[in-house]
Amino acid sequence: MKTSKIKRREFIKVVGLSGGGLFLASYVPLQDVLAKSGDDPKIFAPSVYLKIDSNGIVTIIVHRSELGQGVKTALPMLVAEELEVDWDKIEIEQADADRKYGSQTTGGSTSIRRSWEPLRIAGATARVMLITAAADKWNVAIENCEAEKGFVINKLNSEKISYGDLVEEASKLPVPEGIKLKDPKDFKIIGKRVHRVDTPDKIYGRAKFGIDVVIPGMYYAAVSRCPSFGGSVKNYDEAKAITLPGLLNVFQISNGVAVVADSTWHAFNGRDALNIQWDLGPNAKINSGDIHNELVKKSKTEGYEFESRGDVSKDIEGEKILEAIYEVPFITHAPMEPMNCVAKYENGKAELWVPTQNPQNDRSEVAKVLGISEDNVTVHVTLMGGGFGRRLISDFAVEAAEISKAIEKPVKLTWTREEDMKFGWYRPPSMHVLNGSIDSEGKAQKFSHHVIAPSIIQMRFSPDLSPDNYDIKEGTVGLEYKIPNMRIAGTTIKTHVPISWLRSVYNTQNPFAIESFIDEMASAAFMDPIEFRLNMLPDDSRLKNVLNVAAEKSGWGVGKILPKGKGRGVALFKGYDSYSAQIHEVTVTGNKVKVDRVVAVIDCGIVVNPDLVEAQMEGAVAFGLSAALKGEITIENGGVKERNFDDYEILTYNEMPEIEIHYIKNTFPVGGVGEVGVGACAPALCNAVFAATGQRIRKLPIKLS
Amino acid sequence: MPKYTLTINQKKQTVDVDTGTPLLWVLRDSLNLTGTKYGCGEGICGSCVVHIDGKAERSCILNVEDVAEHSITTIEGLAENPDHPIFETWIELEVMQCGYCQPGQIMTLAALLEQIPKPSRKEIDDAMNEVLCRCGTYQRIRKAVDKLVGEGK
Numbered sequence: 001m002k003t004s005k006i007k008r009r010e011f012i013k014v015v016g017l018s019g020g021g022l023f024l025a026s027y028v029p030l031q032d033v034l035a036k037s038g039d040d041p042k043i044f045a046p047s048v049y050l051k052i053d054s055n056g057i058v059t060i061i062v063h064r065s066e067l068g069q070g071v072k073t074a075l076p077m078l079v080a081e082e083l084e085v086d087w088d089k090i091e092i093e094q095a096d097a098d099r100k101y102g103s104q105t106t107g108g109s110t111s112i113r114r115s116w117e118p119l120r121i122a123g124a125t126a127r128v129m130l131i132t133a134a135a136d137k138w139n140v141a142i143e144n145c146e147a148e149k150g151f152v153i154n155k156l157n158s159e160k161i162s163y164g165d166l167v168e169e170a171s172k173l174p175v176p177e178g179i180k181l182k183d184p185k186d187f188k189i190i191g192k193r194v195h196r197v198d199t200p201d202k203i204y205g206r207a208k209f210g211i212d213v214v215i216p217g218m219y220y221a222a223v224s225r226c227p228s229f230g231g232s233v234k235n236y237d238e239a240k241a242i243t244l245p246g247l248l249n250v251f252q253i254s255n256g257v258a259v260v261a262d263s264t265w266h267a268f269n270g271r272d273a274l275n276i277q278w279d280l281g282p283n284a285k286i287n288s289g290d291i292h293n294e295l296v297k298k299s300k301t302e303g304y305e306f307e308s309r310g311d312v313s314k315d316i317e318g319e320k321i322l323e324a325i326y327e328v329p330f331i332t333h334a335p336m337e338p339m340n341c342v343a344k345y346e347n348g349k350a351e352l353w354v355p356t357q358n359p360q361n362d363r364s365e366v367a368k369v370l371g372i373s374e375d376n377v378t379v380h381v382t383l384m385g386g387g388f389g390r391r392l393i394s395d396f397a398v399e400a401a402e403i404s405k406a407i408e409k410p411v412k413l414t415w416t417r418e419e420d421m422k423f424g425w426y427r428p429p430s431m432h433v434l435n436g437s438i439d440s441e442g443k444a445q446k447f448s449h450h451v452i453a454p455s456i457i458q459m460r461f462s463p464d465l466s467p468d469n470y471d472i473k474e475g476t477v478g479l480e481y482k483i484p485n486m487r488i489a490g491t492t493i494k495t496h497v498p499i500s501w502l503r504s505v506y507n508t509q510n511p512f513a514i515e516s517f518i519d520e521m522a523s524a525a526f527m528d529p530i531e532f533r534l535n536m537l538p539d540d541s542r543l544k545n546v547l548n549v550a551a552e553k554s555g556w557g558v559g560k561i562l563p564k565g566k567g568r569g570v571a572l573f574k575g576y577d578s579y580s581a582q583i584h585e586v587t588v589t590g591n592k593v594k595v596d597r598v599v600a601v602i603d604c605g606i607v608v609n610p611d612l613v614e615a616q617m618e619g620a621v622a623f624g625l626s627a628a629l630k631g632e633i634t635i636e637n638g639g640v641k642e643r644n645f646d647d648y649e650i651l652t653y654n655e656m657p658e659i660e661i662h663y664i665k666n667t668f669p670v671g672g673v674g675e676v677g678v679g680a681c682a683p684a685l686c687n688a689v690f691a692a693t694g695q696r697i698r699k700l701p702i703k704l705s
Numbered sequence: 706m707p708k709y710t711l712t713i714n715q716k717k718q719t720v721d722v723d724t725g726t727p728l729l730w731v732l733r734d735s736l737n738l739t740g741t742k743y744g745c746g747e748g749i750c751g752s753c754v755v756h757i758d759g760k761a762e763r764s765c766i767l768n769v770e771d772v773a774e775h776s777i778t779t780i781e782g783l784a785e786n787p788d789h790p791i792f793e794t795w796i797e798l799e800v801m802q803c804g805y806c807q808p809g810q811i812m813t814l815a816a817l818l819e820q821i822p823k824p825s826r827k828e829i830d831d832a833m834n835e836v837l838c839r840c841g842t843y844q845r846i847r848k849a850v851d852k853l854v855g856e857g858k
Contacts, residue, residue: 068803068840195799202804203795203811204787205740205780212739220734245706245723263722264743265730336744336752336805336839385742385805386839417745611799615845619802622841645749645837653833656843 044167046129046175047122048100050079056150056164058083059091063101064111065357066094066198067335067387068619069674070612071111073196075119077608078112081189082123082182084147085163092197097359097379104381106357107392107501109576109672112608116670117181124179126170133169134161184606184667193611198383210355210382211340211414218342218410219248220264221403222271225256225423228638230496231281233257241273250274253402254369255395260407264414283496283638288329291635294493295431295452299325303450303489304467307477310485312448318440320524326432326513328700330633332424332640333502334648337385338417341400344410349376350401355384357391365394366401388623389501393425421648422640425500426633428454430472432513434520436483442525444536448487449517451476451510455492456499465492475510475575475679480543481518481536497635503623504675507575508682512628512700515571515683520696529570529687530556542579543572546601546664550581553662554599562691565589566596569687573679576672578604582621582680584657584688591704593689595625595657602661602676605668613673614661620677621659626650628682630701709773713738714782720769728772729753729764732779740780740808744837751836752809754816755779761816761832780808783815791815794849802840809836810846814853823854 045051051059060076076092095101103114127147134152135142144155151160184190201207226232236257238250246266250259259270342353343366350370356362359379367374384391400413415423430453437446453472458465472490479486502508522532530551537544550570551557562568566587573580585597600617607613630649634641642648686697695704706721713736720735727746732738732755741764744752748766755764756778783789791811794800801807810833817824817832824832829850838846 066803068801070802193799195796196801198804199796199799199801200787200792202801203780203792203807204784205738205808206784207804208739209742209805211743212733214737214739263730263734265722265726265734334839336742336750336803336837338743384803386803388839414743417747417750615799615802615842618844619841622843623839626839644747645745646747650837650839651841651843652837653843653846654830656841656847659844 042167044126044171046126049119049122050083050126052126052163052167054164054167056162057091058085058089058150058163059093061093061095063095063104064115065104065106065359065381065384065387065391067106067357067384067391069111069616070196070609071106072198073194074112074608074612075115076197077189077194078115078119079123081187082120083127084149086149087189087194089150094381096381097363099360104359105361105392106387107389109674109676112670113577113672120181121179124181125175128176128179129170129173130163130166132173133166137161137169190606190608192609194609207383209337209385210342210353211337213342213353213382213412215342215344215410218412219260219262219407220267221258221260221400221411221413222267223253223256223258223399223413224271224274224276225419226278226280227422228278228280228284229498230283230638232279234277234279236277237275240275241270244270244273249407251406253399253406255399258399258403258406260403260411264412267414268416280638286496286635286638288635291429291495295327295429298452298491298493299431299433299450301491303452303491304470305487305489306470306473307488308486312435312446312485312487316437316439316445319437319445322436322438322520322524324434324517324520324696324698326434326516326698327430328509328512329429329631330426330497330635331502331627331631332421332426332633332648333388333390334420334650335384335386335388335390338420339390339396339415340413341397342410342412343397343400343404345370345401345404345408348372350404351378351380352397352401353380353382354397355382355391356394356397357387357389358394361392362394362397365398369398370401370405388503390424393500417645418643421642421644424640425498427502427508428456428495428499430509432510434513434517436517436521438521438525442527444481444483444521446485447481447483448489449476449514450489450491451513452491452493453506453509454495454499456501456505458492459495459499472506474506476514479514480538480541480574481533482538483536496638503620504678507573507675507679508627511571511573511679512682512686515680516686516696516698519569519683519687519690528557533570533572542603543574546579546581546603547572549662549664550583550599550601553601553660554583556583565692567688567690567692569684569689569691571680571683571687573676575679576676577669578602578671578673578676580676580680582684584684586685586688586692588689588692588704593629593702593704595655595685598657598659600659600661600677601664602673603664603666603668604671604673604676605666606670607663607665608670610663613663616673617661617677618659620675621681622651622656624678624681625655625685628685628700628702632701709769711769711773711777712775713777714779714785715776722769724768724770726769727765728755728767728769728777731769732764738779738781742805742808744806749837750806751813752806754809754812754836756812756816759816759819761813780812783812789815790853794852798845798849798852800842800845800849802842806836806838810838814850818853829854
């Protein structure tokens with residue numbers, strides 16, 4: 001397996017992120033996707049996702065970004081399955097930004113879900129054309145031919161011909177439509193533990209991440225930005241900076257003051273030596289406490305009703321009433337590779353190398369800031385050290401493009417870790433007012449949830465967003481629990497702090513509040529939390545199934561009495577067309593929580609690569625634990641207080657619990673995976689802490705008294 | 706700028722950099738040895754671990770003048786033997802996700818196993834706890850370490 005060099009591609013038109021947020025996957029009609037390239041007789045390229053040359057080299061083009069979730073392996077598996085090629089003989093290319101691929105936005109756990117059909121159709125269509133070309137050549141019926149491992153075989157006489165030898169003939173054929181795809185029982189590649197294609201280069205230190213890109217004549221840049229969000233440069237003095245070695249240039253860009261030097265280290269030093277007077281802007285007095293107060297204020301209101309049934313306001317005889325308020329803070333993505341971008345502006349054209357989850361948006365935003373047509377912007381997608389949603393924002397690419405244009409030279413912009421912490425796009429804080437009641441038989445009678453949080457869509461794209469479309473309702477509506485009286489509502493608040501999507505978005509918050517409160521209800525009913533949930537779930541529910549599997553695999557109920565200081569908690573999550581249950585076991589010593597074991601079950605329909613599913617679930621649990629145990633961004637004087645991994649800690653090696661992942665084998669349509677493991681993590685953990693200590697955790701990160 | 710002659714991956718290389726330049730940026734910008742990663746710049750995360758005379762050290766907080774007399778090994782040097790058991794185990798157990806921190810993880814482990822072929826659980830934990838991974842590959846790293854140590858490396 002070789003990963004070949006990026007090929008530049010023609011630009012058609014960009015689909016950016018707008019109103020619908022992460023879920024805006026937009027698709028090119030199939031006939032466009034399947035349009036023949038046809039200009040090179042030695043290359044057969046019946047779709048934008050693959051090409052075969054006359055040597056029989058099959059190249060599969062990956063149009064989504066590889067952030068560690070494994071799309072560079074999983075997407076080609078879909079094409080290869082239908083194409084009938086030898087997996088070890090394919091090459092994989094990363095696509096540049098280009099609308100011809102449909103949406104390239106890597107977010108919302110959509111890469112496999114949205115590619116499941118188009119990529120298999122692309123492979124199957126090519127296979128049928130190659131078979132047709134062979135049948136024509138041999139003058140036999142198509143039914144007498146079959147494809148296997150890069151060859152077409154004549155079933156009548158076992159004669160075989162390689163795909164490479166069919167390239168010219170196949171290219172002349174019309175692209176057929178209505179191709180029948182394989183029955184899942186016939187899959188040879190899908191469902192297998194195919195090794196990641198990018199491992200060797202990455203562990204040998206050879207792989208080029210965005211930050212490793214070097215192009216001829218390149219300079220190095222750093223940017224100083226206003227410490228308070230919404231502020232600006234009043235004036236600056238570069239006198240000291242320009243005396244430093246290797247410093248070339250200091251100038252203002254839209255986001256602050258840029259420094260260009262002959263190395264990253266010189267650029268950092270130059271940036272630190274700048275004397276900048278900031279106009280701290282209108283938000284310079286805002287602290288976390290003010291935002292908390294705003295949440296509290298809005299929590300006293302009714303909220304806009306998203307969903308309701310029955311009547312939560314009527315009194316029920318003998319009911320036991322519960323009320324609780326939950327709250328979570330801002331958190332940040334903090335991928336290991338800080339933001340960076342290489343940009344080259346020359347003669348009205350820009351070429352960028354970006355570790356990005358959103359190449360089409362980078363392209364349009366860069367074109368806009370440079371005042372050139374998108375046709376003149378090329379965006380190459382590099383490897384990247386994690387993303388978790390941070391790289392959906394194009395700010396760092398725009399800065400690099402501006403700097404390159406100003407000096408008319410290629411430049412690599414590198415952010416420091418401090419800048420990554422302080423100039424992020426944070427997961428918004430939220431508050432949740434939960435009310436419920438239990439009748440005398442221990443059954444849930446009422447459940448209401450009012451979520452108060454800033455809306456990402458409202459703050460970033462649509463100030464007039466109608467309440468029906470509030471993104472803050474993600475994870476609050478469509479609960480499967482059969483509770484007769486329910487009311488789900490939401491209220492948005494404004495914030496000056498940049499907010500955006502972080503792995504599983506509002507599902508980092510709403511399920512925490514909901515599943516913790518369900519646990520409170522179970523406890524009030526003196527019932528086992530699993531039994532309490534099972535009683536409220538429909539029998540044919542996939543959620544009920546994952547809960548049963550989790551109970552069994554974890555040994556829930558077996559040896560029920562845990563030693564003092566230990567506890568077990570459960571939580572459920574449904575989203576991204578997938579279903580998940582988690583059971584956490586913790587030991588609490590003093591005010592310290594140690595997660596011992598996590599059993600996580602996922603039903604994501606057809607599993608493309610079990611190993612990747614397991615890895616994503618393990619990773620999502622680690623991500624969820626970081627947030628629940630440690631994650632907190634503090635707003636101080638309008639900006640972010642935290643600065644590095646010493647005051648914004650993430651989970652470490654010794655804190656990682658033993659995690660068991662179980663997936664359900666079925667043939668339901670493919671569901672999302674990357675974000676699914678986050679939702680149930682915090683509530684399962686906090687419910688376990690309650691079981692261990694009797695302390696209910698209603699505020700994250702966990703701080704035990 | 707002063708010139709420093711460094712011994713990197715058993716080769717002598719001369720670089721023209723200021724006194725006080727962190728080894729990390731010498732490796733990355735001057736020598737294009739980009740396998741050593743920048744993560745935090747303060748010796749917290751471990752993405753930049755290299756070997757100095759066989760010991761795991763953070764290259765982001767080592768100044769060039771302090772390492773001139775020493776033998777430096779980077780991930781590229783370790784990968785001159787791609788059959789190193791650590792690499793084989795990493796591939797077999799599918800340890801990495803995004804891969805960015807993995808050179809630091811691998812260099813940390815390689816130094817540990819070089820010094821203590823059969824480290825105790827505590828020695829492993831103490832060493833590996835110092836390298837951060839945001840993707841959450843810790844469990845697989847632990848399995849890989851157990852396999853390497855269990856099989857006598």
